[in-house]
Amino acid sequence: MSALPETPRVTACPRYSQAQLRRMSKDEARAVSDKLIGEMRRLDPADPLHGELRAVVVELNMPLVRYVARRFSHRREPYDDILQTGVVGLIKAIDAFDLERGVAFPGFALPTISGEIKRFFRDTSWPLHVTRGLQERFMAVARASDDLEQANGHEATDDEVAAELGITAAEVREGRDAGHGYMVDSLDVGSHDPDPGGGPLTRIPLAERLGSDDVELELVEFRVAVKPLLAELPYRERRMLELRFWGDLSQRDIAEQLGLSQMHVSRLLSATMTTLRERLEADPETDSEPDSAAERPRADARVPAGPPGAVA
Missing domain, CATH: 1.20.120.1810 (Four Helix Bundle (Hemerythrin (Met), subunit A))
Known part of the structure; x- marks a missing residue:
């Protein structure tokens, strides 16, 4: 020039x-x-x-x-x-x-x-813990890569960086891997996904890809635990629970169906729920078998029809 x-x-x-x-x-x-x-x-x-x-x-x-x-x-x-x-x-x-x-x-x-x-x-942002030695190697590899790319006009290879720093190619790769502890993406950043209809790429936050708690799955253990306790209740209490929680009836409607006062239904429901809660929270190992025939559930007790596993 x-x-x-x-x-x-x-x-x-x-x-x-x-x-x-x-x-x-x-x-x-x-x-x-x-x-x-x-x-x-x-x-x-x-x-x-x-x-x-x-x-x-x-x-x-x-x-x-x-x-x-x-x-x-x-x-x-x-x-x-x-x-x-x-x-x-x-x-x-x-x-x-x-x-x-x-x-x-x-x-x-x-x-x-x-x-x-x-x-x-x-130099300042390491979200994950990385040893100081690996941090320094990562920074040295990154700087050498930038300098070589600017000087040569192409992305530097591991062998070129190794020759520049006087280390092995394996050590260069180890330094690059340490960078994963620095470059941690936010869950809100997302990644590009193709549109199923052939449209442009869309950026979907990673947080939306995470699974969520299944409430029904959480109730499985509860249902298994409460099923034998429901079977031990008298028919009237089981029927009230069925109408209240599976039939979604009000206490007034339950009282009309069972021929009781609303106040009586309220007291029975409260007492029944308290009993079930105490039985569920009790240590199974301390529970003992009923001492008398009066405390054992009757073999011929009727089981009302209802949702599967609800009161059967």
Whole structure:
């Protein structure tokens, strides 16, 4: 690439208002950035003007930082922290950018900003416990992979990373596996599923894929336990329970069917439920057989018709 044409030297740092920055197009911001970065290269880094020019270049390219930061806004870290980390990446890109390479500054800065934010997450966000040694290996592998990808233009292989770090390919894979302890998806993030009708991919939260408690399954043990207790009740009490809980009748309707007062039905239901509750909560090993024939259920006691297993 031919040398850049000589441009008048910048003797004072240009200032732009927020309104001017908003009206500036991408091409204009890129041209001004290239000019100011070129002027920075002529200055000693200790020169105050060097720092002022770099601050203007940062301001001109803040849309790049916000663009990358929004891609990570779903993380639990505060957005302001992500944005500030992106600014650090932008400053590194400004300091490392070489105008002679013929690469557009945004194309060089974007991966640098993204890599800096990714390093921030690797260093500070480990939802699962991973040993310090594996954390450091994961971060070393990740950084080397980013550097090699940027330098070579393709995704780095395990062998390339191993050669760069002076470790074995197996150790590289072990470092990559340790990253699963860092990159834990939220249950609300979901995954893409194809539409059965051939439509576009839909994102279904993982939480919706989890099974839920089956209330009927929880009642199986209760039904098995209460069945013999119901069989031991007198016919009238069993009939009242059947009408109340399976027939969904009111106490007044039950009283009319059994020829009792509503108050009597209420007392019988309350006493029966108390008895059943005490029997269910009692330790089975302490229960004893009835001592007298009067306490044993009658063999010829009638069993009312009802839902299977309800009062049989």
